[in-house]
Amino acid sequence: MSTLQVSIYRYNPETDSAPYMQEFQVDTHGRDLMVLDVLHLMKEQDSGLAFRRSCREGVCGSDGMNMNGKNGLGCITPLSEVVKGNKLVLRPLPGLPVIRDLVVDMGLFYKQYERIQPYLLNSDPEPAIERLQSPEDRDKLDGLYECILCACCSTACPSFWWNPEKFVGPAGLLQSYRFLADSRDTATAERLAALEDPFSVFRCRGIMNCVAVCPKGLNPTRAIGKIREMLLADAT
């Protein structure tokens, strides 16, 4: 079978009163294409189809979407990994407002990212050249800095669905720990104080959806556990 059945979420708020699913037949010529390639073939059939993409190699994080029920990046997800029974269902990332088709409003996601102050805070006098870090301290940032902010994890998290204004979400918390763990950052106490309430960190129930979907293979649940350990050590 070289014709793939694709069902895709369509919504244009200027013309549609409600979202609907549209069916496409896509000829893959029997090749194991990436989901993003299939979207381009669909766009040849209907140029009005809207989705985000840029690097098409899993680096920019633009094409996060829900493919047969699981979040991931369309550009690095081969059909053989997601298609079941020759059928592919594409939906926007869950839980965020839809602007059009697969394009979602990432405002809340970025607001939570901004809240954790994703940059080095250091009150020590600036050195002449640069702040040095030992190779051992640098190693502590591995598995944290690689995040591309595609939002696959946070939009797979029920805690983020129910409280996106208060719960930072796995992506933001992974970055929060990236700066808590950085030997060059001196604002640890202030950062921890801002996370101690019942929502920001503690709304995480450890169901690990974030770990299951991360296209970069990162582990936000482990980072959240480390933040809890730091909070506990600081307050007991």
Next chain:
Amino acid sequence: MVTNITSFGRSGLSDWLIQRASAIVLALYTFFIVAYLLLNPNLDYMTWHGLFAQTWMRIFSLLAFVSLAAHAWIGLWTVTTDYLKGTAIRVGVQTFIILAIFVFLVWGIQVLWGA
């Protein structure tokens, strides 16, 4: 700044720690009661009464009741903040839950120390 005034400990960290500590107490109490019932298949009222007349059992039971009250408050508060989005209904349900927990706690203490 995220605020909260109806949560048990007014702090995510304290709620989180109490939830875990109370879970351990409740697990130990449940394990003890189940084991006691299995080891005393022909349990009569006097033996059961004698068990609860002892000071250590009263302390253990009261600890379990207080743990249950805290555990239920924290757990149900979380559920209401997840699923009840209207402020009036959320505060109403939270108030009802807190009152019910208080009633059950006092009732439990009365059963334990009553005649």
